[in-house]
Amino acid sequence: MDRWSILSMGKNCRMERRERADAARNRQAILRAAEELLRRHPPEQVSVERVATAAGVGKGTVFHRFGSRTGLMRELMAERARELEQAVAEGPPPLGPGAEPEARLVAFLARVAELGARNGNLMAAHEHAVLTAKGERREDNPIYVSWHRHVSGLIAEGRPDVDAEEIAHMLLGTLHMEPIASQLRAGEHERLAAGFADLVKGLFRGAGG
Amino acid sequence: MDRWSILSMGKNCRMERRERADAARNRQAILRAAEELLRRHPPEQVSVERVATAAGVGKGTVFHRFGSRTGLMRELMAERARELEQAVAEGPPPLGPGAEPEARLVAFLARVAELGARNGNLMAAHEHAVLTAKGERREDNPIYVSWHRHVSGLIAEGRPDVDAEEIAHMLLGTLHMEPIASQLRAGEHERLAAGFADLVKGLFRGAGG
DNA sequence: ATAGTAAATGGACCATCGGTCAACTTGAGA
DNA sequence: TCTCAAGTTGACCGATGGTCCATTTACTAT
Numbered sequence: 102m103d104r105w106s107i108l109s110m111g112k113n114c115r116m117e118r119r120e121r122a123d124a125a126r127n128r129q130a131i132l133r134a135a136e137e138l139l140r141r142h143p144p145e146q147v148s149v150e151r152v153a154t155a156a157g158v159g160k161g162t163v164f165h166r167f168g169s170r171t172g173l174m175r176e177l178m179a180e181r182a183r184e185l186e187q188a189v190a191e192g193p194p195p196l197g198p199g200a201e202p203e204a205r206l207v208a209f210l211a212r213v214a215e216l217g218a219r220n221g222n223l224m225a226a227h228e229h230a231v232l233t234a235k236g237e238r239r240e241d242n243p244i245y246v247s248w249h250r251h252v253s254g255l256i257a258e259g260r261p262d263v264d265a266e267e268i269a270h271m272l273l274g275t276l277h278m279e280p281i282a283s284q285l286r287a288g289e290h291e292r293l294a295a296g297f298a299d300l301v302k303g304l305f306r307g308a309g310g
Numbered sequence: 311m312d313r314w315s316i317l318s319m320g321k322n323c324r325m326e327r328r329e330r331a332d333a334a335r336n337r338q339a340i341l342r343a344a345e346e347l348l349r350r351h352p353p354e355q356v357s358v359e360r361v362a363t364a365a366g367v368g369k370g371t372v373f374h375r376f377g378s379r380t381g382l383m384r385e386l387m388a389e390r391a392r393e394l395e396q397a398v399a400e401g402p403p404p405l406g407p408g409a410e411p412e413a414r415l416v417a418f419l420a421r422v423a424e425l426g427a428r429n430g431n432l433m434a435a436h437e438h439a440v441l442t443a444k445g446e447r448r449e450d451n452p453i454y455v456s457w458h459r460h461v462s463g464l465i466a467e468g469r470p471d472v473d474a475e476e477i478a479h480m481l482l483g484t485l486h487m488e489p490i491a492s493q494l495r496a497g498e499h500e501r502l503a504a505g506f507a508d509l510v511k512g513l514f515r516g517a518g519g
Numbered sequence: 520a521t522a523g524t525a526a527a528t529g530g531a532c533c534a535t536c537g538g539t540c541a542a543c544t545t546g547a548g549a
Numbered sequence: 550t551c552t553c554a555a556g557t558t559g560a561c562c563g564a565t566g567g568t569c570c571a572t573t574t575a576c577t578a579t
Contacts, residue, residue, distance in 0.1 A: 121575055124527060145442070148565060159529030164567065166527095231488075233354070233438075233566090260508075267490075267505040274487025275480045279440075296476040299469075303512030330546060333556060357536060368558040373538065375556095442537090 128166050130156040132180070135173060136223075144226030149173070171230040175242065178227045181220055182244045185212055189251060202258040203305045209251060210272065210297040214290040217276050221286030228277050248273060259305045268304070272297065337375050339365040341389070344382060345432070353435030358382070380439040384451065387436045390429055391453045394421055398460060411467040412514045418460060419481065419506035423499040426485050430495030437486050457482060468514045477513070481506065 120128070134156035138147045149170050153160040167173040194200035195208040217224050231242060253269035275281060281293055329337070343365035347356045358379050362369040376382040403409035404417040426433050440451060462478035484490060490502055 119576095121526060123575065127527085149567085150565080153529090160566095161529050161568085162527075165529095170566065263508045264501060264505055267501055268508060270487055270489050271484045271502075271505050271509065272480075274490060275483045277486065278479055278483030280479050281476075281483060292473060292476055293480075296473055296480050299472045299477060299516070300480065300509055300513060303514070303516030304509060305512070306516045307508070307512030330555060332546070336556085358538085359536080369537095370539085370558050371556075374558095379537065 124166070127156070127158050127162055131158065131163055131166060131173070132177060135177060139177075139220075139222040139226055142222070144222055144229055147222075147226065169230075171233070174223070174227040174230040175244075177223055178244055181216060181223070182247075185216060186247060188212075202255040203301060206252065206255040206259075206301050207294075207298050209255070210301070211290075211294040213248065213273075213276065214285065214293040214297065217282070217285040217293075218288050218290035221282065224276065224285075225282055245273070256304070260307075263304070272300065333375070336365070336367050336371055340367065340372055340375060340382070341386060344386060348386075348429075348431040348435055351431070353431055353438055356431075356435060380442075383432070383436040383439040384453075386432055387453055390425060390432070391457075394425060395456060397421070411464040412510060415461065415464040415468075415510050416503075416507050418464070419510070420499075420503040422457065422482075422485065423494065423502040423506065426491070426494040426502075427497050427499035430491060433485065433494075434491055454482070465513070469516075472513070481509070 131152060135147065135152045138152060138155060149163050150160050152173070153163045156163075163173065167176060188196050189209060191197060195204040196212060197205075200208070249266070249269050252272060253265040256263065256265035256268055275293070275297075276285075284290075284292060340361060344356065344361045347361060347364055358372050359369050361382070362372045365372075372382065376385060397405050398418060400406060404413040405421060409417070458475070458478050461481060462474040465472065465474035465477055484502070484506075485494075493499075493501060
């Protein structure tokens with residue numbers, strides 16, 4: 102018989118088989134090692150090889166798991182963003198649904214700033230990786246896409262007359278600005294949050310232009 | 311006699327002697343070659359060696375002249391920024407002195423967007439170079455410093471109650487955001503300028519928060 | 520159990536990059 | 550013309566992201 106005919110699969114039938122146990126273990130080891138290194142060192146000092154060594158695996162394994170340095174950073178960012186994502190979708194106001202757009206937007210941006218403050222090196226590394234990557238565009242980054250959609254949606258609700266998508270890009274772009282990023286790394290996320298609040302308040306009040 | 315005693319210098323007395331003619335020629339060749347390459351290729355494809363070859367000089371010469379890749383990019387940016395700088399300092403309103411802060415700010419940001427549109431790859435290259443550089447901070451970039459001072463000064467005039475410096479960083483940060491940068495590269499600087507105008511108008515009208 | 524197989528592994532290897540350096544050439548002042 | 554500081558050069562360096570493939574390992578059907 103031809104074993105592995107697709108039709109003869111048993112109860113474990115799934116189109117893609119589950120990741121092997123050792124692979125899953127290594128994936129975690131790599132993620133945790135990268136996390137730890139980024140907590141203590143600036144991104145340019147965290148090479149893929151160093152991550153691999155710290156995780157106790159070969160460099161090839163990292164690339165096999167994550168495709169590229171960018172892929173690894175993306176995965177780390179995704180982990181951090183998932184919680185926020187959920188709070189936005191179904192958490193209590195003002196972050197979650199129910200509050201006024203202005204309040205939701207200010208709350209969201211404050212949370213993003215806070216997230217940046219707690220993961221400064223990671224955000225910088227992710228940024229740099231995306232920037233360096235060859236065929237990669239920021240628009241392909243699902244986290245960015247979802248943040249942008251949320252922000253531009255809220256702006257459009259409050260100010261249907263402005264270019265909400267553009268302004269959303271502008272507000273989010275702020276996070277990657279070096280002087281601001283270093284503030285965040287130093288823990289001063291309130292200052293950025295206040296800046297967000299001022300801009301958003303002005304934007305929402307300025308309707309009668 | 312001991313030639314070159316500092317005290318015995320003749321009419322050509324200057325503390326640093328003029329750049330030699332061949333050196334000046336090469337400096338121009340390198341700048342023009344880099345300019346040309348950046349007009350046609352994304353920054354990561356414009357290596358120092360490629361610039362050197364295109365300019366008809368050795369790689370070492372580029373480093374000798376500009377110190378580093380970052381130095382080269384900075385010089386190119388400085389060339390582009392000088393004109394704007396002067397228009398701001400002594401040109402006619404609304405860009406130059408005389409107009410209301412809001413109008414000046416909107417005009418300035420529109421010009422910056424336009425400059426970005428005409429030199430997209432250069433700005434990206436400069437950005438990337440500064441980001442990659444080791445001991446380098448964006449705060450050390452004199453162009454950025456001067457732009458930031460201008461923008462935050464105007465904001466402070468119109469809204470003495472907000473964190474003008476922070477908001478100035480935020481507005482300028484916009485330029486380096488990838489989705490926006492690619493718009494600029496495509497020539498759509500009006501869209502960014504409109505976004506700037508909306509944010510600034512809101513900010514200046516929102517005083518009675 | 521066990522055998523067969525796809526998945527996973529690791530580390531030597533590669534191309535490229537920014538940057539350095541020491542030997543060599545050249546322009547310009549005296 | 551003569552001298553030497555200034556300029557030039559390209560081989561070389563260390564580091565990095567990424568590739569490759571021979572080898573090992575964890576599943577699964579029997």
